[in-house]
Amino acid sequence: AQRVTQPEKLLSVFKGAPVELKCNYSYSGSPELFWYVQYSRQRLQLLLRHISRESIKGFTADLNKGETSFHLKKPFAQEEDSAMYYCALSVNTGGFKTIFGAGTRLFVKA
Amino acid sequence: ETGVTQSPTHLIKTRGQQVTLRCSSQSGHNTVSWYQQALGQGPQFIFQYYREEENGRGNFPPRFSGLQFPNYSSELNVNALELDDSALYLCASSFGGGGYTEAFFGQGTRLTVV
Numbered sequence: 001a002q003r004v005t006q007p008e009k010l011l012s013v014f015k016g017a018p019v020e021l022k023c024n025y026s027y028s029g030s031p032e033l034f035w036y037v038q039y040s041r042q043r044l045q046l047l048l049r050h051i052s053r054e055s056i057k058g059f060t061a062d063l064n065k066g067e068t069s070f071h072l073k074k075p076f077a078q079e080e081d082s083a084m085y086y087c088a089l090s091v092n093t094g095g096f097k098t099i100f101g102a103g104t105r106l107f108v109k110a
Numbered sequence: 111e112t113g114v115t116q117s118p119t120h121l122i123k124t125r126g127q128q129v130t131l132r133c134s135s136q137s138g139h140n141t142v143s144w145y146q147q148a149l150g151q152g153p154q155f156i157f158q159y160y161r162e163e164e165n166g167r168g169n170f171p172p173r174f175s176g177l178q179f180p181n182y183s184s185e186l187n188v189n190a191l192e193l194d195d196s197a198l199y200l201c202a203s204s205f206g207g208g209g210y211t212e213a214f215f216g217q218g219t220r221l222t223v224v
Contacts, residue, residue, distance in 0.1 A: 004152075006152075013156070034179055034209055042146060043167050043216065043217055044153070044200065044202075044214045045214075045215065046212045047212065049212075051210070052176040060194070086152050088152075090208065090209030090210060092166070092208060094206070095166040095167055096158055096165050096166030096208050096209060097158070097166045097167070097168050097209075098143065098154045098156065098209045098213075100145075100153045100154070100155075101152050101153035102150075102152045103151075103152050
């Protein structure tokens, strides 16, 4: 069965420090992977997707098929990055579905 | 252009009852996905509707059913409510079916089953 694992429920870093939010997936096919973010009192929104290979708000994520990982990284964390981050995997196995991880709460300290 | 709206925002139901949740998709979108989010968990995919047809389904029993209308708005119906159905229900609209384009989420409906 397909699965997305985010091993850290909470990640706390100081402002200016590098941050890495981990995401591992299990899927035998070609994965479509996303990172979604939810800021306080806001809706869940797309941060980035692997297919577009873009950097959003300084965040990047690289798909590593060998390690089945899609970790989210930012070299210098900002206080406004504090939010809930979800990794998600979209698959089509005779029907479409999107599987979300449990999420990691990032707290950036001043 | 209007965003995704869900109604109601909150409701309380008794075990065994039925409930209907509604979602208006973003202008120009033809796909709606529904999710259940329990406290402290990520969203769990219930199903997706694309052009009024079910396009995919997660591991939810048949008492979870849905509908998409010609204007692409959607309903989620849950029969024979159980206590474990208490959760935040999210809908997300997108264009083109599947999950390969950006999904825009609503604010959610908080369902409490007592």
